[in-house]
């Protein structure tokens with residue numbers, strides 16, 4: 478059988494392109510993780526570099542919009558590649574007052590580079606092993622710290638030429654004209670003080686760019702009036718046992734990874750994302766991985782895995798279920814509210830499609846079999862009343878309206894939003910490494 482060949486730079490560039498010269502990194506893809514966003518940033522930087530070198534298109538003045546992990550990886554990749562190109566300059570715009578604001582200080586969230594791909598081979602490897610802004614599994618706050626430190630090292634090593642890199646923070650206004658590739662903004666230019674930034678006075682300005690790269694993430698998570706759910710990366714105490722001996726009721730609405738992680742935290746005693754797979758499967762882990770890898774239902778497949786999990790319940794999942802049964806939290810009563818957009822979720826098996834990682838689906842299935850939570854498919858208000866849950870204990874995990882978020886960056890949101898909708902359907906930005914090994918110079922080799 479012939480193996481599919483890797484796409485070349487032009488094909489990769491096209492998959493990120495909104496209009497000529499304007500690109501978006503990953504925001505419209507499904508199953509986005511920190512690692513996959515970084516891989517996409519490497520892929521796009523490599524494609525732009527190859528196209529620039531072959532003189533098909535000069536990248537010239539570049540704007541990177543968003544200073545989260547994807548934006549920082551993008552900027553660092555570009556710095557290392559275009560350092561010596563006289564006509565290249567990079568401007569990074571971050572709306573917050575510091576870089577990587579989401580994960581900074583996020584102590585209750587654990588992140589791992591590839592566990593999302595479990596049980597694929599290598600998915601438990603702790604290191605991202607990326608050429609630019611590398612990190613290893615840990616609390617999100619530690620990962621953010623590592624990424625920011627790495628960014629500083631790339632910045633110091635490669636942005637020595639005057640004017641090569643500028644960073645604007647604290648945006649008061651920001652708008653892109655996609656026809657002219659022109660950005661207007663009010664923000665603070667910065668100067669570097671080691672890893673930190675000093676702010677200049679705010680300035681209102683506009684400039685034309687040759688290349689604009691949107692790394693502005695997904696937008697604010699959808700919130701419902703009356704249910705003040707903390708955004709995913711903010712710290713809270715859901716994973717801690719109550720101290721007053723009381724039992725508390727919670728309702729989680731949603732069935733993406735954000736909802737299912739919180740389901741685990743609220744139902745499993747001493748739950749830790751970094752150890753759960755080892756604790757559940759122990760010596761059988763390799764066997765379980767091999768079994769699920771072999772099935773056509775493995776990760777990457779869009780098929781619903783409910784039947785597969787049912788069929789595995791008495792075999793490879795048997796011991797894990799018994800272990801889980803022994804460690805259900807006694808201080809919580811949890812309802813999983815499944816309704817979905819347009820009331821699409823009408824039965825439990827529906828959520829075993831591709832909306833979440835395979836590992837989360839496995840644990841959710843086992844929790845269900847252990848009777849760890851109640852289910853409700855009704856209207857949210859009614860479900861909350863039925864299960865007698867305090868509004869503060871309702872967690873709405875609905876993701877964000879990303880097309881609207883990206884559209885809001887533009888003078889004319891409509892035409893670009895149509896293109897964003899198409900990109901959302903197409904899912905063309907591969908999370909696989911496509912660049913040629915050795916492409917990115919490392920600061921230690923300078």
Ligand SMILES: Cc1cc2nc3c(=O)[nH]c(=O)nc-3n(C[C@H](O)[C@H](O)[C@H](O)COP(=O)(O)OP(=O)(O)OC[C@H]3O[C@@H](n4cnc5c(N)ncnc54)[C@H](O)[C@@H]3O)c2cc1C
Pocket residue numbers: 502503509510511512514542543544545546547548570571572573576577578579587588589648651692693694695696709734735876886
């Ligand atoms: C609910 C939820 C759960 C998740 N769980 C995980 C997980 O467990 N593990 C994992 O690896 N990943 C997870 N992710 C994905 C993870 O959040 C992203 O992969 C990661 O934050 C890096 O993505 P990013 O840099 O593209 O976007 P972001 O981190 O969102 O960064 C975007 C940046 O752009 C800035 N910005 C926004 N608008 C503008 C503007 N107009 N101008 C300038 N700057 C702007 C923002 O302030 C932000 O700094 C989760 C995402 C969500 C929504």
